[in-house]
Amino acid sequence: MASLTVRQLDEALKKRLRLRAARHGRSVEDEVRTILRSAAADEAAFAAAPEPGAPAEPSKPSDPAAKKALLIIGGGIAAYKSLDLIRRLREHGIAVRVVMTDAAQKFITPLSAGALAGEHPYTDLFDTKLELDVGHIRLARDTRMVIVAPATADLMAKMAQGHADDLASAVLLATDRPILLAPAMNPKMWSNKATLRNAAQLRADGVHFVGPNAGEMAESNEAGVGRMAEPLEIAAAAEALLTPSSGALAGLRMIVTSGPTHEPIDPVRYIANRSSGKQGHAIAEAAAAAGANVTLVSGPVQVAPPHGVNVVQIESARDMLAAVEKALPADIAVFAAAVADWRTANNSKEKIKKTGKGTPELALVENPDILATVAHRKSKRPRLVIGFAAETEHVIEHAKAKLARKGCDWILANDVSPETGIMGGDSNTIHLVTKDGVEHWPPQSKNEVATALITRIARTMSGRP
Numbered sequence: 243m244a245s246l247t248v249r250q251l252d253e254a255l256k257k258r259l260r261l262r263a264a265r266h267g268r269s270v271e272d273e274v275r276t277i278l279r280s281a282a283a284d285e286a287a288f289a290a291a292p293e294p295g296a297p298a299e300p301s302k303p304s305d306p307a308a309k310k311a312l313l314i315i316g317g318g319i320a321a322y323k324s325l326d327l328i329r330r331l332r333e334h335g336i337a338v339r340v341v342m343t344d345a346a347q348k349f350i351t352p353l354s355a356g357a358l359a360g361e362h363p364y365t366d367l368f369d370t371k372l373e374l375d376v377g378h379i380r381l382a383r384d385t386r387m388v389i390v391a392p393a394t395a396d397l398m399a400k401m402a403q404g405h406a407d408d409l410a411s412a413v414l415l416a417t418d419r420p421i422l423l424a425p426a427m428n429p430k431m432w433s434n435k436a437t438l439r440n441a442a443q444l445r446a447d448g449v450h451f452v453g454p455n456a457g458e459m460a461e462s463n464e465a466g467v468g469r470m471a472e473p474l475e476i477a478a479a480a481e482a483l484l485t486p487s488s489g490a491l492a493g494l495r496m497i498v499t500s501g502p503t504h505e506p507i508d509p510v511r512y513i514a515n516r517s518s519g520k521q522g523h524a525i526a527e528a529a530a531a532a533g534a535n536v537t538l539v540s541g542p543v544q545v546a547p548p549h550g551v552n553v554v555q556i557e558s559a560r561d562m563l564a565a566v567e568k569a570l571p572a573d574i575a576v577f578a579a580a581v582a583d584w585r586t587a588n589n590s591k592e593k594i595k596k597t598g599k600g601t602p603e604l605a606l607v608e609n610p611d612i613l614a615t616v617a618h619r620k621s622k623r624p625r626l627v628i629g630f631a632a633e634t635e636h637v638i639e640h641a642k643a644k645l646a647r648k649g650c651d652w653i654l655a656n657d658v659s660p661e662t663g664i665m666g667g668d669s670n671t672i673h674l675v676t677k678d679g680v681e682h683w684p685p686q687s688k689n690e691v692a693t694a695l696i697t698r699i700a701r702t703m704s705g706r707p
């Protein structure tokens with residue numbers, strides 16, 4: 243039998259495996275054993291599945307505990323991977339019912355999808371049998387979640403606009419279950435402004451995303467972001483959404499801000515800072531892994547959005563405040579973003595030109611103070627409000643003053659002088675300032691800081707000292 247060590251897996255997979263193992267309270271090795279055991283069991287079930295074309299076994303919609311997912315297959319070249327996805331979902335103990343768009347049926351046949359799912363796929367909004375029997379409304383509700391893979395640019399556009407002119411879009415509009423999208427398209431299609439706008443709208447509407455990943459496209463000589471996430475990744479993301487969390491922050495709502503803000507000067511220039519978003523994103527991911535329902539409000543960053551988190555993307559400090567207030571109420575708020583203190587008083591609508599008459603003067607006005615605004619709220623103030631203090635001198639003194647001034651509960655202070663390499667780097671040295679004193683944490687990776695912070699938050703929220 244071939245042997246494989248965890249070390250041979252790629253980094254993304256190892257990270258997913260570690261998170262999954264932590265969620266289940268197992269060692270990574272035990273988690274791998276569990277996955278392999280379930281794969282072997284599914285292999286037996288797969289062998290016993292009906293032949294293509296055989297009458298489908300009736301589904302059991304009445305079992306509320308069953309993990310059920312409705313998989314919508316869109317018309318993209320990655321549709322062939324959805325066949326593997328059906329098997330991967332079943333490995334996770336998730337029963338799959340399939341809806342295929344007309345375009346999807348140009349790429350793969352309903353026969354193959356049906357043979358793997360154990361039930362014929364649904365394809366037609368105006369199928370009288372379907373409408374009398376299940377109906378698009380029942381398809382939308384008789385499931386614990388809806389997965390769209392591949393999510394085409396077209397399906398995303400329809401969802402963002404609320405169209406319902408075929409079975410897939412009607413189901414997506416009618417469902418009140420969590421939706422997980424696995425976009426797949428040519429990189430030019432993904433980076434098109436219309437698609438990015440639709441993706442941002444869908445994220446703001448609470449739709450979950452997995453991928454797209456960077457890599458080679460099916461088309462020759464094409465590479466970039468747009469490749470569908472691998473079936474294993476999609477199945478893991480689906481399981482995370484389906485599994486009621488038993489983590490230390492289960493049942494708690496948390497807001498995390500991350501990254502820099504961009505304050506426009508004119509249409510092409512802006513004031514920014516060197517924040518990478520690595521720390522804020524790591525905190526959001528660790529909180530989600532601990533079971534919190536996390537909204538991450540992020541400025542423009544290069545780091546990938548964490549799994550299992552609702553991401554709201556913004557540009558300016560004022561947008562960030564609006565997004566944070568929209569995400570309230572929450573139990574915990576962690577403000578890790580490096581928000582610009584100032585913006586330009588007059589943001590020019592046209593590009594500012596050199597006139598030969600000297601340099602233009604940029605008048606600045608103060609931005610809203612997001613941490614202080616939320617910490618001083620009379621209503622909907624999160625029970626725990628945590629800020630960051632990025633300082634280059636007198637770190638502890640400034641952090642203590644900030645704690646008092648802002649009215650927050652904790653400040654995580656760090657020295658961001660260039661020689662520390664913290665801004666944009668992978669490690670951090672934190673001093674936790676509370677009204678009870680200062681804790682000096684050792685230098686550690688930003689992921690470790692995130693885990694330590696979540697452990698500390700969980701202790702406090704459970705009332706332990």
Ligand SMILES: Cc1cc2nc3c(=O)[nH]c(=O)nc-3n(C[C@H](O)[C@H](O)[C@H](O)COP(=O)(O)O)c2cc1C
Nearest residue numbers: 316317318319320343345346394395396397426427
């Ligand atoms: C060969 C071929 C490959 C395609 N691949 C993709 C793709 O990967 N992603 C995508 O968004 N659209 C792709 N399209 C375009 C979609 O098939 C088209 O927009 C279709 O209307 C989508 O329908 P649906 O969203 O209802 O499934 C492809 C089209 C063709 C002909």
